[in-house]
Amino acid sequence: MAKKKTSIKDIAKALGISITTVSFILNGKAREKRISEELTRKVQDYIQEIGYKPSHLAQSLRLGKSKVIVFMVEDISNSFFASIARLIEEKAYKNGYKIIYCSTDNDSEKAKELITTFKMRNVDGFIITPTPNLDNAILELLDEGLAVVLFDRWIPGIDCSYVVVENEISAYEATKHLIQGGCNNVGFVTVESSQTQMVDRLKGFQHAVKESNTKHSILEVKFHAIAEQEASEKILEFLKNHADLDGLFFSTNYLAFEGLQSLARLHKQIPKDVKVVSFDDHYFFNLYQPQISAIEQPLESIADKLMESILLQLDENSLGRKFQKITLPNELHVRQSSR
Incomplete structure (x- = not known):
């Protein structure tokens, strides 16, 4: 029984x-x-x-909608996530919703605790950049009828809405740009991760160097080292051990910041000694001399599609649950660092 x-x-x-x-x-x-x-x-x-565990459905029926959406990301202070958050806030407000922000630090236990806490607060939905091992928590949200949209990365095997960008294609094009610009030995600096966005960026790089039979090297840095001196030291060591690299592709802008500092310490001239491209454009790249080539993600479009997807699930007049699976194109800005 x-x-x-x-x-x-x-x-x-x-x-x-x-x-x-x-x-x-x-x-x-x-x-x-x-x-x-x-x-x-x-x-x-x-x-x-x-x-x-209280029934979220029962609470919603008793109390009505809270008109609150949780925006749960890796690090809300990161310029990419902060920019999306600001755009989301404006769009949510125009539709009668408020946003609660929080950071997971890519820690699955912290993410699970935050989800439990906000479910208790009777929020209406979640926009989440999922951490590793968050599959069951996401499935529980969906089973309880909450609106869920994943972004920046998705979880294979889970049928739900997501908004991502063309990570693999963009990484491939950026690497090809370096190779076509004369680079014969390209380095890729990325985060040690099994998450879809980082896996796809690595795939794009590998596809390009394999296709052109270009010599290459890869450095994977642990995520939690990013906020510490260890990331900078790892990149510096990598560059010292691969002094013949003539092209560098960074999978994130925060890795590029550390990489530029390391190149300066080694007195490497950009683009004379080494050409540089980064994923995730940043206003700093236009200020730096020489200006840094970078892949820009379509922030406005991402925010639009995130709100469109979650509002579709929250629509009381919608017949049945409707998932949107959206992949948006990026744009490579070629600047002085890779010309």
């Missing part, structure tokens, strides 16, 4: 308090209803102890 699911009534009876009090606490209204912190903690500890 299946185990009976614990209800709010069961929790209230076990703790000797009213069902209404339990409901207020579960829905984040304890302070508003002047429920003591001690009692709030008592209820929260108990539901954690018994593994209680």
Whole structure:
């Protein structure tokens, strides 16, 4: 016989308090209803102890929509994510929604905790750049009927909406640009990752060098080293050990920043000694001398499609769930660093 699911009534009876009090606490209204912190903690500890999970569908039917969407990304301070966030905020507001921002640091446990917390707050949907091992958490959101859109990367095997860019094609074109510009030995500096966007950028690079039989080297840096001195040291060591590189392609702009610093320390002249291209354009690349060639992602289009996809799922008049799977083109800006 299946185990009976614990209800709010069961929790209230076990703790000797009213069902209404339990409901207020579960829905984040304890302070508003002047429920003591001690009692709030008592209820929260108990539901954690018994593994209680409130029905999001039941909460939505009882309380109505919150008109809140969670924007959960790797790092909200990153210029790419911050730019998308600002555009999303404007578009959400025009449609009667508010946005909550948060960063996962690409940590799956942190991401799962954030998702659980926001589900308890009765949010209407999630726009997520998924961390590794977040498959089950995403599936649970979908099973509970919440609106979910993935972006920047998607999860193979999960049928849901996503908005991504042409990572593999763009990486291929950028690498070909370096080769056609006279580079005979190209280095690729990227993040050690199994996520789709980084895998595809690596594939694009490998396709281009293999197709032209070009000598090449690859450096993969651990993600959590990016914010530390280790990333810079790894890139510097890589460049010292591959002094004959005449072309460099960085898979992200923050890796390019470290790479440019390392090239300067080694007194390498761009583009005379080495040509440079980066994925993810940045205003700094136009200020740097020489100006750095870079692949620009279509921020406005990404934001438009993200809102379009999530609003389609939130539309009460929509018949059945509709998923959008969107891949957008990028643009390579050729500047002084690769001419």
